[in-house]
Amino acid sequence: MKKLLLTGIACAVLTTLGAASQGADKKTLAFVVNGSSDFWKAAEAGVKKAQSELPNYNLVFKYPEQSSAAIQTRMMDDLVASGVAGIMVSAVDPKTMGDALNRVGSQVALFTTDSDAPNSKRIAYIGSSNTDAGKQAGQLLLKALPNGGKCMGFVGLPGADNARERIDGVKETIKGSKIELIDVRADDIDQTRAKRNVEDMLTAHPEVNCMIGFYSYNTPSIYSVLKDAGKLGQITIVGFDEDPITLGGVKEGTIVGTVVQQPYEWGYQGMKDMAKYLEGDKSFIPANHLIIVPTKIIDKTNVDAFWTELKARQGKK
Template sequence: MRHLIILLSAALLFASCKVEEKPNQKLKLAFVANGPADFWLYAQAGVQDAAKELDIDVQFKVGDQTTAKQKQIIDDLIVSGVSGVAVSPANPKNQVQMIKEWSEYIPVICADSDAPGSARLSYLGTDNVAAGRECGELLKKALPNGGKVMAFVGLRDAQTAIDRYKGLKQAVEGTKIEIIDLRTDNGDRVKARRNAEDALIAHPDLAAMVGLWAYNAPAILGALESSNRADQVKIIAFDEDPVTLNAIDEGKIYGTICQNPYAFGYESIKLLHKLSKGASATEAGIPANQQIIIPTKTLIKGQGLEYKKYCDELKASLKH
């Protein structure tokens, strides 16, 4: 019943907006992340800069990693009168219908995490299969003689997890590197560390551990340090968690594959602005495959602290 009321309210709202448009009223857009993390603060800095440049209002929302919370947030945003939403779906397979319903009222794009087969107008973010392969290339450099490897991620069904794990396995195919399994934690950082601790006990001969989401590598590092094995097991990371960046230059983490969350935020709002103003997908710059790819960057020892300084500047720029 609540869902029906929301949709009816949204329909009435948009109908009235068309009749009583106020030329001096600022356009309202929104960006909805899939969980709290420094990664999303960098995206928020990009959202903020785009909003200032375009002179529009943009709401940045962070929910927990559940479809129910994201549904509540975006339903409420539509009722409040936003003209477009960028969302990083928490569980893309289970949100196809949600995105279809939202798209009946406003332009919807996916950022960071895609929902293939949904009604979203575009995906904007990393080519995660390619990023997974880059992660695999780092792993091969860290383990030139091969060895057993355990991988970790938050949600197995998230498209980012599926694609990165696929790319990782592709990169090490035909080598002496053996990826034993992919362990999940449902976004629970305590469980992420416990997963790493359990893996070390179950597989004392592990040569490396790969964290496919930002918080995984710091959790792995904590587990290794508590077991006094930090100098025995290589860590390959994703993203630019401050702990990861410090640990890279300290030689505790071999390297990381950085996305560009600032660009995710900035470019998403620029794209939504065009779409909400009536531009077609082609006019807005969306290619035929509906994929706008933002390049990644590999960081190794000697590059961590410099990149951390850049990230700290992004966080410092946020208005609270």
């Protein structure tokens, strides 16, 4: 009896050690964003979906406590030190983070999303063509302002490729028209400052009859300030991304439209592709190392259908 008991204990210990070893063998993949914003909830849902299909990996989603290149760099260095196998990152400032990204990319599989860093050691970019997205926003402006207008833009990180490319796309599309983008104000992903920027411009530039929110939270800030000022419907608003306030404004007609990305796919496809890469499959990487997930225009004609799809993906009713 004693022998049987000892044998049972030994088996239990071996089983426990085997399970621990199996858990320790799992590779960790991290998705690192550029700041705290509801925009990233869709990407987080995509990562969660990927986790259900990648049982041999541990997937983590990381928000920096502040939108800072230094803080984001420290976060990636800590992840590398902890033994992660791959990182997908939306770099706060790709131009100043070159050395840091190269350091990370020389140690783990590095992919970029949202804002690319093409001169770094990243393996591929998975995300939108921000230039095309900017052109789509420009198309919304041309349709909404056939007689021209003076527009003010608002953005989080003007040095990031996603911001610069969106702005350039808008400018390229409205070139030669009577629409002018007179300025773009930055807020460093500080939402209090984002709102204050709109308030300041409303006072300093009464001639402005059009506002563009280039980051996901910028359009809700515009909406809130104009609502408080009693100017909703008087100033044309064009946005980016799918914040609920933005979609509500599109539905009620106070926002002309918004150009939406597919961050859910960045999270889902990005994690799956990183796993493929680590397993030796590089066939999915195109020659230009750009995996483009298309953007689309959401206006009053398709906002209800889009919102229903978005809620379903995020597990909401």
